[in-house]
Structures are given as structure tokens and as C-alpha cells.
Amino acid sequence: MRRLPDILIEPVVRLALAEDLGRAGDVTAMACIPEDARMTAAFASRKSGVLAGVDAVRLAVLALDPQARIDQRLNDGDALSPGAVIAVVEANARAFLSAERTALNLVGRLSGVATLTQAYVQAVAGTAARIADTRKTTPGLRALEKHAVACGGGMNHRFGLDDAILIKDNHVAVCGGVAEAVRRARAFAPHLMKVEVEVDGLDQLDAVLALIDEGAAPDVVMLDNFSLADLRTAVGRVAGRIVLEASGGVDLTTVRAIAETGVDVISVGALTHSAPVLDIGLDAL
Template identity: 75%
Template sequence: MISPLPDTLIRPLVQAALAEDLGRAGDITSEACIPADARFSAVFAARKPGVVAGLDCARLAILELDSTAQFTALVADGDALAPGTVLATVQANARALLSAERVALNLLGRLSGVASLTRLYADAVAGTKARIVDTRKTTPLLRALEKYAVRCGGGVNHRYGLDDAILIKDNHVAACGSVGEAIRRARAFAGHLTKVEVEVDGLHQLGEALTERPDVIMLDNFSLEDLRVAVARVAGAVVLEASGGVNLETVRAIAETGVDVISVGALTHSAAVLDIGLDEA
């Protein structure tokens, strides 16, 4: 079971999204059409197959506008959905529920889309040792939510930001002058708990990187043959991460080369929103 994110992390994001939607005058449509004390019962239901993530976002969006609302989840984040699956039931003040509807569905659909795409990648490499990981190519300010959705889909998180691991990319190497020099500087700077990863763009840089023994070597846009050569040459001395040119058609072959990790930016930058609706109960 996926450990849920704390409400204290989710709530400010939900509040900001509601403030954006409600604008300067609030939901004037609901105010015009619906009596102030009217109640409404509804269900969140999947219209397409996928994997659910973000139920707490929907719950908090509704509770923010009606603290007395009753939100009952019938599935858990990470569960597979068939079309028609009811995710949750809700009873709330009608104005509040309809005002929160779009924010709730936007976040729930977005995160479920990320989880659903991640599950496809995770299933594609099943039986190999490779793990699917995300990147920092996330929606600004929604990184914690989207990386949580990756976990719901069976993926693993890469670093969260610039401050929790050292990742030496090609431009860092260019600025330092060489792969080896960049790793040496990183090792001198890093604390004992900080991991160091370096990106190499060909086998010609692999030996130099391996000599300096970083924790992880990223093999960027390597061919399948070069990935196999790298795996044999490294022989488990460091973690090998494959990156670049990864899609659902190529990921299985990449995994079968023996790499440890496959990073996929598409998990968060290209996931389609899962179609989920709010329907009257």
C-alpha cells in the first residue's frame, strides 16, 4: 500500500487552485442557480481504465468549501480502475461541491493519468531487474503530488530537487573540463550522505567516470549494444541508469540490457489526464 501524502502538504496546493478558480467573486453560476442550503450527493467515477491517484486532493478540495461534507473513498490510490468504477461518494452543500468540482477533478485526473502511464512502463519491464524512475520534468509546484502518483503507478522517485543529490550533467562536465574533474569536485563538496551521479554520453566517457567511482552513472541516449557493453564493463560496481529515447516501445529492450534504472521524463511531462467524472448519485 502506498503511504499517503500528509494533508498539510496537499492543502496549500488545493487552496491555491481553488483561489485561482473562484477568482474575485466566487462561483456566480452556483450562487445564481442553487439555494444556499441545498445538498447534493454525487460519485466520482472512472470513464476509462487506469490507476487512481489523488483521492485526497479531491477530498480536501470539497472539505475546503464545506467542512461538513462527507467524502467516502471506495478505492485506494494505486488501485486499478475499470470504466464505471466508483472511486468515492460525496454528500455536501450543493454550491460548495459544484464550486470545488473542477479543482477536484483536475488534480484527481492529472495524478491518475501519471499513475496510469507509470503502471504501463512498470508492467513493460516486469521480470527484469530494472526499475522505472521519474525526473524533475514536473508541473511547477505540483512535483510532490506527481512524484507521489509515480509511486502509485509502481515507479520509483529520482531526486526531488537540486538539493537532495548531486547529478552532474553534460553542461556541468563542459564547465569543469572533464567527467573526472567534475566527479572529483563533487566528491570534495558532498556530505557523507549525499549521492553523486554523473551523466556520460558515450562509452568514451565511461571509463573515466568509473575510475572516480560515482554512486550512479547515467548512460544518456546509448544504443542497446552500447548499454550492454556498459553493463558488462561496469559489472555491478556502480548503479547504471539508462536515459533518453525511452518509450513504451523501447523500454523492454532497454531493461533487458541489464541496467538497474530507467528514467522516463514522459511519466510526468506527457501523461494524459485520466477521464474521471463527478456524477449525481
């Protein structure tokens, strides 16, 4: 599994630690734990799932005890079973206990995203459809959450407003029509930038398909809240000429049927906005 560079993770970890330590530091640890005390503990999963965020654990511990020894047993993307040991840490007890909650918050959150993503990927197994995330991420955690989606077998949609053009219904309304919005986007986009447009009905799809002869068609069409029948009709009309993405009304009970219509991509906001935290704990050894 590819890793995120520490330079992307560390600012998130340090901000979370600073939030927790507040103005005076961990007063409980200072009150109860001798300054030079050391402890050994294991980060272990309480439930089955997919691991993501192990580097956040490492960086949280090392931020407060640079001399800590970390024996990492599992990597991002690995399967977790109840009791699976992710890492064993030996560190200054005060520092370790102060870093514990930040480390657990991040690894639990990210592993939850990876685990939910895997469930969606498994639900469409055997079809041609791929599961993608959205920009409905926790502010400040986008790079980490999108990494977690990849750990679960999903693929990443655009990372922000700057790396791809995605024309939504409000853009279309301001431009005066879907075809005009796509023409403007095509004229603006450099050669490496993809253009996607959202359509909410087959009439708008037909207007987009008419742009093929002009050489102004988008790279991707998002079929927003289409019925299954309309999704199948859209796949037939496009006939592989443009990538089709289905969005809206997607959950684990509907995603298989959507995939079987023949769309190429299914984007799921729930991967990041509704993933439950995976239960991971810290056990003193």
C-alpha cells in the same frame, strides 16, 4: 500505498480553488443554486487505470464545505475500471459544485501519471530494471506527481536540486572534464548524499571507472542516449560496481529492449511531462 501528508497537498488545492473562484466566487452556483441546497454525487472513473490523488478530492471538497460527508471507496494505488466509484460525497450543493472542477483536474491528472507509470513498469516486468521519474514535472505539482509515480509502481528520482548531486553535460563542460567534475562533487558531498554523473559515450564512462581506484567514483552513472549495443557494453564494463541508469530515447516501444541490456534504472521524463489525463467524472445521485 503510502499517503502524502495533507500539509503538502492542501496548499496546491487551495491555490487551484482560488484560481477558479477568482474575485467573486462561483457566480453560476450563486445564481442558480439555493444557499442551503444539498446534493450527493459520486466521483467515478470512466476508463481503466490506476488511482492517484484521492486526497486532493477530499481536501478540495472540505475546503469549501468543512461539514461535507465523504465516503471514500478506493485508495491511491488501487486499480480503476470503467464505472468504478472512487468516493461518494454529500455536501452543500453550491460548495460542492464550486469544488468539482479542481477536484477532477487533480485526480484526473495524477491518476493519468500513475496509469502511464504502471504501463512502463509492466513493460519491463521480469527484468532487473526499475522505472524512475525525473524533475520534468508540472511546476507546483512535483510532490503530488512523484507520489502518483509511486502509485503506479515506479520509483522516485531526486525531488529537487538539493537532495542529490547530478552532474550533467553542462556541469562537465564548465569543470573541464567528467572526472574532475566527479572529484569535486565527491569532495563536496556529505556522507548521506548520493553523487550521479551523466556520460554521453563509452570514453566518458571509462574516465569515470578510472575513479574507482581513487575511491572517488560516483554512486550512479547515467548513460544518456546510448545505443542498445553501447548499453550492453557499459553494463559489462561496470560489472555491478556502480548503479547504471539509462536515459533518453525511452518510450513504451523501446523500454523493454533497454531493460534487457541489464541496466539497473530507466528514467522516463514522459511519466510526468506527457501523461494523458485519466477520465474521471462526477455523477449526481
